[in-house]
Amino acid sequence: MAKGDALKMLQKTCGVTPDGAFGPNTARAIAAHYDLTPKRGAHLLGQAAHESGNFMISEENLNYRASTMCRVWPSRFKSEAEAAPYAMNPQKLANKVYNGRMGNAAGSNDGWLYAGKGFIQLTGKDNVRAFAEHIGRDSLVDDPSPIADELAMDSAIFFFEKNGLFSLADEGVTDDVIKRITRRVNGGYHGLDDRMEKTKKIYKWLQT
Numbered sequence: 001m002a003k004g005d006a007l008k009m010l011q012k013t014c015g016v017t018p019d020g021a022f023g024p025n026t027a028r029a030i031a032a033h034y035d036l037t038p039k040r041g042a043h044l045l046g047q048a049a050h051e052s053g054n055f056m057i058s059e060e061n062l063n064y065r066a067s068t069m070c071r072v073w074p075s076r077f078k079s080e081a082e083a084a085p086y087a088m089n090p091q092k093l094a095n096k097v098y099n100g101r102m103g104n105a106a107g108s109n110d111g112w113l114y115a116g117k118g119f120i121q122l123t124g125k126d127n128v129r130a131f132a133e134h135i136g137r138d139s140l141v142d143d144p145s146p147i148a149d150e151l152a153m154d155s156a157i158f159f160f161e162k163n164g165l166f167s168l169a170d171e172g173v174t175d176d177v178i179k180r181i182t183r184r185v186n187g188g189y190h191g192l193d194d195r196m197e198k199t200k201k202i203y204k205w206l207q208t
Contacts, residue, residue, distance in 0.1 A: 006119070007056070009150050010026075010152065010153050013033065014026070014030050022049065023205075027202050027205045028205065030153065031045075031206055034153070037170075039173055039203070040169045042199050042206055043168075043169035043177070044156060044157065045199075045202045046178070046196075046200075046201075047156075047181060047185050047199070048156045050195045051120050052152075058118060058119060058148045059115070059148045060115045060121055061090075062093045064087065064093060066080040066081075066083035066084045066086075066087045067083075069083040069093070070083055076096070076097060090115075095108070096111070098112075098114070098124065104125050105125075113144065118147050119156040120155070120159045120185060122159065134158055135151075159185075165184060168181055173199060173200060173203045179192065
């Protein structure tokens with residue numbers, strides 16, 4: 001799907017012009033549609049905006065060069081020569097790095113089928129199955145592609161609920177809370193300054 005298509009679908013669902021541009025009106029419409037308080041909406045949308053490149057990306061990009069693979073997965077690729085067979089081959093790379101874990105069967109196409117999807121990328125068959133059960137849509141286990149488009153925001157909300165992030169969000173829109181939520185979303189603090197800027201800006205939008 002083209003960049004921004006998932007955002008346009010979300011905008012249409014929330015009753016605003018599907019122009020593919022994320023701004024105050026869209027943020028308020030999303031918060032209203034999903035019944036999110038300003039604090040919860042700000043943290044969810046701030047993190048999702050960072051993770052998805054302002055809602056332009058809803059599928060994991062695995063079109064990597066060998067050198068990038070060595071940096072991202074140093075334990076799996078010890079050298080560029082070792083990574084070379086997977087370079088610029090997303091499906092082969094996904095099956096290499098994701099199979100045999102997260103519910104993905106070894107020696108299968110699961111790694112590719114259940115590669116990251118959504119505004120906060122849901123990855124692995126176990127996570128897809130849990131999300132499918134959560135929203136009562138079992139068909140997602142066989143075909144998870146809707147998570148990258150019509151369910152991109154629903155899956156992000158599921159991630160926040162599953163990981164207790166809305167309870168954290170209720171503590172306020174402060175540097176400390178944003179940092180703690182970032183750690184749970186990212187596993188570290190990558191892009192922390194941008195996440196803080198986006199979260200605080202969206203919070204102001206949602207308060208007006």
